[in-house]
Amino acid sequence: MTATEADHGRIDPTMIRQILGDSLGYLYPAALRVAARFAVADHLDEPRSAAELAARTGVNAGRLGRALRLLSTRGVFAEDDAGRFRLTPAARLLRTDAPVPLRSIVLLFTDEVYWRPAGRLDDTVRQGRTAFSDVFGLPFFDHLPTAPETEQLFADALATISELEQEAVVAAYDFPATGTVVDVAGGRGGLLRTVLTANPGLRGVLLDRAPVLERHLLDVPALTGRWRTEAGDLFHAVPPAGNVYLLKRILHDKSDEESAAVLASCRKAMANDARLLVVDAVVPSTPGAHPAVVSDVLMMALWDGRERTAEEFAALLAGEGFHLGRIIPTASALSVVEAVPV
Template sequence: MNHRVTKDARKDAARIIDEALGFLYPAALRVAAAVGVADHLTDGPRTPSELAKATGTDPRSLHRVLRLLATRGLFEEDGEGRFRLTETGDALRSDAPVSVRSAVLMITDRTFWLPAGEMTRCVEQGASAFEDIFGAPFFDHFERDAETAAIFHDGMASMSDAENQPIADAYSFPPGATVVDVGGGHGGLLLSILGDRPTLQGILYDQPHVLAGHRLNTLDLAGRWTTAEGDFFTSAPPGDIYLLKRILHDWDDAQSRTILRNCREAMRPGGRVLVIDAVIPQDNNPHQGKTLDLMMMASLVGRERTEREFRDLFAEAGLHLSRIIPTGTVLSIVEGEAARDA
């Protein structure tokens, strides 16, 4: 046996070790978001001691966190030990034009973090680890924990802000249509769609505690929207275009079929269902959807899907997948119309 180890073998081993240590980067990113470091760098570079005083943290520990984040270009340390916020890191500010602070806090919340640490259990048992950890399924846990629910809904709104306008611009909505945003949260996508299309009407459909935080009450949308309380597993309001943005990936195929059928049964003749989710490419290239898919596996019961899986799911719900429209984001618009033989 040849016991000599090649240079490439050592390099590969080192790379895998680096990959295993990668979980510490989002941990550090969470720290920066949680204590609001970026908000205190708007006026220029500051030392770790100055930042620690402003954020109520330990200066040596904060310096170590920022030093790691600087390796990814969110902050930059100068020769005098001061940190400045980079153009990329600016999105961590609470008041940034497109802030992702709430999204980072949601993605790295213990509701996602702890189940991800139990992913081996998911693979062995073929089920989410969430209920074993928290004592209830994902959304049931939110119903009894208002603080965690707020983190989730604020985070989803933050995560969506950068996506909504490109998605709205990617689709030609028929003039005069009623657009129903099913499970639409705070209404960010519906706001983007209605804003530039004065002939459209909108319905934001979700549960009462979610609708309480909606963002549709603006002067330019006056008289063109309503909210509707309900459960998408039971029914959907009448309309022409149904939006399902980041909804189906939360649920298994049987539950997703129920949601799609309810939309199909409620939509008017000639209507469309627009599923806005990641469509997983069947290749070996990086894609955010492949990462999100593991989050779904660990914490929920759903998954990200391929084109074939969407086509089959639509057919089982009485819909025909008519086309898939790229949006310039990680999400695509999967358009469905009523199947002729359904």
């Protein structure tokens, strides 16, 4: 018996199953996309068979049932002995009327703009750059305008993600009583709306691309007269004279060079007593499971960005005229990295 054969005899079979199971792990998000795309959860006001669900959603009954059976092994839906499926607490989050509907996020995370570059991660690692342009012909943010449905899905999903995080961010940071908050590339303005609602003495400016601003969330009675939108490019100029500048989930999808350009644009607009809040995940200094570890791989798969450590943030900020003041954890996966002009 060779050493390799002897070692094989001592391998824990559960480890073999784990590795082989993980190598087929992509089938779970594929099945999750089926449930989200066809809004299966919306049709489960009571337990229903795959045939009943297929009739309501216009898909093949046998194949739908097999996808739902896989999801049921992970607690998304539950299958009874009669072959009927019912909602679980996890599946309820896929309903369009859920308090925090995750359907748009699932559809984005399993869309081809995320899926296909992730499948080329080996090329990304070999080349030292994202394979996104190899797949779609353009970088991510140049590709989006060529695919309007995906662009809207991206905006909707990011707005929902912001809903999950913005209360925790605002609660963690002590905003000034008065002044102007500039939300740079702030999407539809969910974070800015939460900041202004919690701090009635503040005014706000939302900067983003014109198509995104058309669907902003700021026009609510409590904020009347306290906000404006401005279409623009964060790489070239941001609104001047703000007291607090927000960069939420902006730097993490950008290379150090791109991030430096954004920071330089902000620094040019800021007075010396203003503050810049970089709201991103911060990679822990010790190894282990953390949401930033997963997100970091996504950043290199789709973009040439990265999640950064405290030390990496400090170096990046210092290069563009900022000092890292403090890092404030929040109840979400994000932290508030406060930067002070120098």
